[in-house]
Amino acid sequence: xxxxxxxxxxxxxxxxxxxxxxxxxxxxxxxxxxxxxxxxxxxxxxxxxxxxxxxxxxxxxxxxxxxxxxxxxxxxxxxxxxxxxxxxxxxxxxxxxxxxxxxxxxxxxxxxxxxxxxxxxxxxxxxxxxxxxxxxxxxxxxxxxxxxxxxxxxxxxxxxxxxxxxxxxxxxxxxxxxxxxxxxxxxxxxxxxxxxxxxxxx
Amino acid sequence: xxxxxxxxxxxxxxxxxxxxxxxxxxxxxxxxxxxxxxxxxxxxxxxxxxxxxxxxxxxxxxxxxxxxxxxxxxxxxxxxxxxxxxxxxxxxxxxxxxxxxxxxxxxxxxxxxxxxxxxxxxxxxxxxxxxxxxxxxxxxxxxxxxxxxxxxxxxxxxxxxxxxxxxxxxxxxxxxxxxxxxxxxxxxxxxxxxxxxxxxxxxxxxxxxxxxxxxxxxxxxxxxxxxxxxxxxxxxxxxxxxxxxxxxxxxxxxxxxxxxxxxxxxxxxxxxxxxxxxxxxxxxxxxxxxxxxxxxxxxxxxxxxxxxxxxxxxxxxxxxxxxxxxxxxxxxxxxxxxxxxxxxxxxxxxxxxxxxxxxxxxxxxxxxxxxxxxxxxxxxxxxxxxxxxxxxxxxxxxxxxxxxxxxxxxxxxxxxxxxxxxxxxxxxxxxxxxxxxxxxxxxxxxxxxxxxxxxxxxxxxxxxxxxxxxxxxxxxxxxxxxxxxx
Numbered sequence: 001x002x003x004x005x006x007x008x009x010x011x012x013x014x015x016x017x018x019x020x021x022x023x024x025x026x027x028x029x030x031x032x033x034x035x036x037x038x039x040x041x042x043x044x045x046x047x048x049x050x051x052x053x054x055x056x057x058x059x060x061x062x063x064x065x066x067x068x069x070x071x072x073x074x075x076x077x078x079x080x081x082x083x084x085x086x087x088x089x090x091x092x093x094x095x096x097x098x099x100x101x102x103x104x105x106x107x108x109x110x111x112x113x114x115x116x117x118x119x120x121x122x123x124x125x126x127x128x129x130x131x132x133x134x135x136x137x138x139x140x141x142x143x144x145x146x147x148x149x150x151x152x153x154x155x156x157x158x159x160x161x162x163x164x165x166x167x168x169x170x171x172x173x174x175x176x177x178x179x180x181x182x183x184x185x186x187x188x189x190x191x192x193x194x195x196x197x198x199x200x201x202x
Numbered sequence: 203x204x205x206x207x208x209x210x211x212x213x214x215x216x217x218x219x220x221x222x223x224x225x226x227x228x229x230x231x232x233x234x235x236x237x238x239x240x241x242x243x244x245x246x247x248x249x250x251x252x253x254x255x256x257x258x259x260x261x262x263x264x265x266x267x268x269x270x271x272x273x274x275x276x277x278x279x280x281x282x283x284x285x286x287x288x289x290x291x292x293x294x295x296x297x298x299x300x301x302x303x304x305x306x307x308x309x310x311x312x313x314x315x316x317x318x319x320x321x322x323x324x325x326x327x328x329x330x331x332x333x334x335x336x337x338x339x340x341x342x343x344x345x346x347x348x349x350x351x352x353x354x355x356x357x358x359x360x361x362x363x364x365x366x367x368x369x370x371x372x373x374x375x376x377x378x379x380x381x382x383x384x385x386x387x388x389x390x391x392x393x394x395x396x397x398x399x400x401x402x403x404x405x406x407x408x409x410x411x412x413x414x415x416x417x418x419x420x421x422x423x424x425x426x427x428x429x430x431x432x433x434x435x436x437x438x439x440x441x442x443x444x445x446x447x448x449x450x451x452x453x454x455x456x457x458x459x460x461x462x463x464x465x466x467x468x469x470x471x472x473x474x475x476x477x478x479x480x481x482x483x484x485x486x487x488x489x490x491x492x493x494x495x496x497x498x499x500x501x502x503x504x505x506x507x508x509x510x511x512x513x514x515x516x517x518x519x520x521x522x523x524x525x526x527x528x529x530x531x532x533x534x535x536x537x538x539x540x541x542x543x544x545x546x547x548x549x550x551x552x553x554x555x556x557x558x559x560x561x562x563x564x565x566x567x568x569x570x571x572x573x574x575x576x577x578x579x580x581x582x583x584x585x586x587x588x589x590x591x592x593x594x595x596x597x598x599x600x601x602x603x604x605x606x607x608x609x610x611x612x613x614x615x616x617x618x619x620x621x622x623x624x625x626x627x628x629x630x631x632x633x634x635x636x637x638x639x640x641x642x643x644x645x646x647x648x649x650x651x652x653x654x655x656x657x658x659x660x661x662x663x664x665x666x667x668x669x670x671x672x673x674x675x676x677x678x679x680x681x682x683x684x685x686x687x688x
Contacts (some may be wrong), residue, residue, distance in 0.1 A: 103415075104408045105408060106382035134363065144371065144374040147378075148374060151378070152381055162392050163392075166333065174343060174344055181347070181366065184302060184351070197359070198360075202434065202499065202503065
């Protein structure tokens, strides 16, 4: 996997942290997963081809599901994150850099890929922490899992298909449950805004 | 004689088949099928537990399946709490007027999810591979989050959402640790992540970081501080029988995965490193939980913070790692499950009697409702570690195990925190049972008869556990727990 492809995946991930519209963010994580599937399909081995198929099916299924949810829960206007766009981007990049500095090389076939994985996990965590719209929380998890899918593709021992398949199955389950909650939260509070979900404290 | 493989399949398969059956049976049969399925599932779990605990010296350890003493203990806990939760669910379902699903599908959806959750949970102690365990832990999130938010009330939606997002993100971090371990393994494919092959990873800083990522991720699901934020909310807003399953079965079962990982990686990283991380999580969780045990909290929130405390105690026992401390861990897991489940079941009649008990501390229940007050008091007394509670014996064993492990300062700090926690819960016990109460409501609250029956059974089990605890140190089971599944 060349450096440009890793940078493309990281760039798509950072864009999820900063864009305003939910539908655009859904498109970004879907394209990201499809790029990963394309990279896996480009590799020669049989298990990578199966991993590519699992990734592609997961990308299309999740993208369709999340766009359907967006269409069913139209917000009158985009929910503003509590933190400005530039600050969000800056914090996400800082978290990604901190992770790449803290975590030593762990054995993937390229340090660049390892940095890309850590950056995507960092961006996923930043999306959950910094965005208020509930759908962005789900997208943060998908983003982090895309990073882990990238790591699984570069495992030296050829276990990528099983991991991709397992992650795809679990991620789809979690996303389905999250959409049930999102729709009910939207119906109850009139918006998919996590700011309304801060009443339980001690 | 039935093989352990078949029994393991039955322990997981019986609740799974029941979950599927509940989807297709006519509506009038849902309750009957649920109760029959629960009985069969508990019997299968009991049989597997009996076989595993009867021969602790000869565990079955394969690539994808492990049946050892620890699996026996956890399967027994899951089976017992699962059965009791199903029995306690009818009164919960009759007490609610709204939910995530339409009234005509309410029982079917609730029991279907409960049995799916039970089946996944039963798979965790017997799965022989870290990657398989991760998949099951993540799947428990999907099933149990819907149960947490089942009432559909705003507070339940908030609790369910936090639980779903925080634990899913945490498990993503754990998966990063697992992928890093797989990358550093000298064995090929997913076999590299089986409990018996996990020690084949290359030593080094990266392996230590992978272990830290794995435990930090699992901590978010176990509810260890500082990643425990979802725990008090989910436990307090979930239906009471589900809270019992979450606290008594889910948290310790996920903790078992952390325990097995620690045992498998100890030869590579060194016991001081693997145990040190567990001790840090344990001590941190105790320190965070204790101040909350002194607050006048609503009943279920108080039990939730008590879960944080007890998961900390179990982590300490595993971290100390001596046979005495591990014997204490086994008693603590069983005793905590029985006492905590009884406490949560009592919440259904308590809330039907006083709907405000969900948002403020209950007082003087023994004065107005002697039966219900006895169950609440018995549960809290056992959880606080008041003798003859088995938790008193287990905490003494764990602290003594800490001294025996050469960690006197940690053991002393744990003892001090446990004493403070005891005082907080003892105060809550006095206020809840004998405090000044509002003029008594003499009506019989919903589900009281079932709760009283379960309370009596819990009392007998707790006393039996106290007696058994005296014989556990030095036994074959304690040594098997120390040996692990590697």
